[in-house]
Amino acid sequence: GGPAHRARPAGEGRLGAGTARVRGRAHAGGLLFLPWAGLPDRRGLPGATLAEELDQLDKLSDEQFVDAALEFTCATGYGACGPTALSDPHTRRRALDLAAARGPRQLRFGERLPADPPRIRAWLRQFLRDCDEAFFAEAWARLRHQLAADARHKTDLLRRKGLAEALAAVSPAVTLDEAAGRITVDKLGDGRTAPGDGGLLLVPTSLGWPHLMVLHRYGWQPVLHYPVGSPELAGPQTLEQLAMRMTALSHPVRMRMCRHLARSAHTTSEPAQVHGMTAPEISRHLAVLKKAGLITTRRRGRYVLHQLDGTVVARLGSEFLEGILR
Template sequence: MCRVAVTLLLDPPGAGCVLVRQSPLAELCACLHALDEPGHHPASAGYVARTHAVLDSGLLATAAAWAPLWGAFRARYLLPVSAGPRRTLAGELREVAALPIGDFTAMTVQALIGKNDTDLGPELSDEVLHRLRLISTSRMEIGARLRADPEGFRGELLGFLADFAAVAFDEEWPALRPVLDRDAALRERELRRRGALALAGFPTASAPPDGPMSGPVSGQVNGQANGRPLRIVFDKLYNATARVDADRPCLIVPTVHGRPHFVIKHFPGYPVVIQYGADDGGPATPSLEAARRRLAALQDPTRLRLCYAILRNPVATAELATQLGMTAPQVSRHLRRLREAQLVHTHRRGSVVYYQLDAEAIERLGPDLLSVLYR
């Protein structure tokens, strides 16, 4: 199966082209997304409930109307648009207000369509509005408003974000910031230790060995050696390749309310941005390959019978063979698949190894799969 992925080419591969940035604007929009799709963000249920209690019906209706801009395919300007040092929310909103209107329009259209098209142009054509109409009437209406008055559209959006923050974010931010600071400190330490290769530590990422690439810059290879760019590949639901260097850094932005989404934005002429879920002490989000291994391991009826047999108590291989009417080598092969998928615990007593099902791993398969699909 051909891998669907976003590939970053980092040149040079040191830490200097990867920067950690906390962003109140990015977290504000993560809050708005959790408000719009609370089923995706059960950990944000308390925030969503508090927000519904304080927002008036007008702000709630406006939040729902603008929601496609901070959906799964977020508008690029709702994440840091420059690599500058820590800024306030007001400072980030001023940066959005200063964007060339053509870039602002193109970033908005990308969010509405949900594609990384870079040839949409700075204006909305009839063809683009038709595409939006095929997606949803609400998105077509946003597009029509944008085409009629892009500067007015931007002013209304920024005004809403400021109003929403005053009511439902400014008190939340001080509690979120220490969590983001702790996670950012860990990322910065890892960057100092491993350079840009630290990006391969994300659950969705890998640094493949040297070999041919696919995508718009096919034929290039991972060049940690020989002075070539470092190649980091992220499992996503579309293919793209973006270059990162001293002039176009990669910003990694932790989020609390954005979990479990893993967002990569790579609009031309702006820093590449990765928004990831800050470590809150909960279970780590699995990689796409880990989820595949677990699902594949459970497709076999015999392995399902083994899972049932070792669910409540640890059992040795010989006893499992007796219970299932199989040979010990047959049972061992199936147990090895379950162990490789990290679905069983083992412990040894003398010369005997006992197996027990990891019930929590099984229970989490549903949420884990959703976490993969939400990326």
């Protein structure tokens, strides 16, 4: 949300390049790997090296660091400035209760973090340096040129054709309402933010498919972290379309009809006889399946034949997973 004319593409930083698959509101450490978004001026950019992003991580306050590290259990308000786990006992207890439900290791981490943030910061720095030596550096050398090229392409689109074209190139799941000055992302999570002086920052990743991460936390620069180089994302189903298809298949009569329509094409009267229903009743069920895009129709003389679209149905499982992970 917010003024739609403010957007800046940026090449991905070292932390993001190596951890794109584990970022997001549902995973620990999502905010920790976007430290530049939490800097006070709200105009930060990803660092070009791991050392630069670790320096940015050090600039986060202890409150920011603790809440970001406990993101998966804290669940503090994203749209407002609420109490932090470091300063508020109630928030800290709630975070520990949720951590305990995830297992003993999460609980131990949740207890140690607010007790000694500097020690955890030092451990994290060393851990990331070890990861850089093991595989970050190799991955970054392989991916940095592709990411830089994509950032230049989005910048060129933004300058020559405007924000709508740039966002359309990011993902079909992102839409722009220019009149309302609002950007909407088709995801299961709900939240909103305004860009402020820093604008909306577009950050590409080569390792994030199918995730489309949106950072909208209060006081942090809004970020749209999107996958590139994945032709599978050319036309993702919207959550509304997925819900429509799953609802259409939830009816027992339509499920039984699909069994027959999967084997061969049928007229309306044929399933009516099989299921002991009237033609108008069958027509209504067929209309629901057709609106959901689950069946195809073709005319043969004066008859209309209906058949299950096996390709669409076969993709339902993967589309569901892509939708909830997006």
